[in-house]
Amino acid sequence: MKLVLASASPRRLALLAQIGITPDEVRAADIDETPLKSETPRLHALRLARSKAEAVGADGAIVLAADTVVAVGRRILPKAENDQQARDCLDLLSGRTHRVFTAVALKISGAPVRTRLVEARVTFKQLTEQETDAYIASDEWRGKAGGYAIQGLAARYVTNIIGSYTAIVGLPLYETANLIEGARG
Numbered sequence: 001m002k003l004v005l006a007s008a009s010p011r012r013l014a015l016l017a018q019i020g021i022t023p024d025e026v027r028a029a030d031i032d033e034t035p036l037k038s039e040t041p042r043l044h045a046l047r048l049a050r051s052k053a054e055a056v057g058a059d060g061a062i063v064l065a066a067d068t069v070v071a072v073g074r075r076i077l078p079k080a081e082n083d084q085q086a087r088d089c090l091d092l093l094s095g096r097t098h099r100v101f102t103a104v105a106l107k108i109s110g111a112p113v114r115t116r117l118v119e120a121r122v123t124f125k126q127l128t129e130q131e132t133d134a135y136i137a138s139d140e141w142r143g144k145a146g147g148y149a150i151q152g153l154a155a156r157y158v159t160n161i162i163g164s165y166t167a168i169v170g171l172p173l174y175e176t177a178n179l180i181e182g183a184r185g
Helices: 011-018 041-055 083-093 129-140 154-155 165-169 173-184
Strands: 002-004 061-072 097-108 114-124 158-162
Touching: 002 011, 002 165, 011 165, 011 173, 041 061, 041 097, 041 114, 061 083, 083 129, 097 165, 097 173, 114 165, 114 173, 129 154, 154 158, 165 173
Parallel strands: 002 061
Antiparallel strands: 061 097, 097 114, 114 158
């Protein structure tokens, strides 16, 4: 059965390749990712992954979608689009532990969407102003949930991880592989 990845993320494509899975097609979903009023980070990630899978739905194919949300408490951090957003995120994450929720959704025509949610905890060191400035200057944060990419330069600021590293990058591989294998029977 054909596999469609509902994501333009090169990280998700690379993670799938790491476990020997190559989608037949990559088709990004265009949905509104604005959190709903009083929506928790967990439910937000699940809703977005499900919405992406449904938006890209392809007859006779398996559609795989995912969404990653970085949260401090109930606060959902944005996908940083400018220097100030990235700086605000880094200032908030500096010296504390935050949660990363990655939801995976799998859609097959005529069947309900199957989802999995993975939560990881990430602790950042206390960042100096120079470290924050250097990371902002790298531009690596652009478009990343919480304003950082753990697989890049920001790895030097991470003091502890509890949970799935690949979920923090953007696609929990164990859960994803199980969903795909289950769908292919």
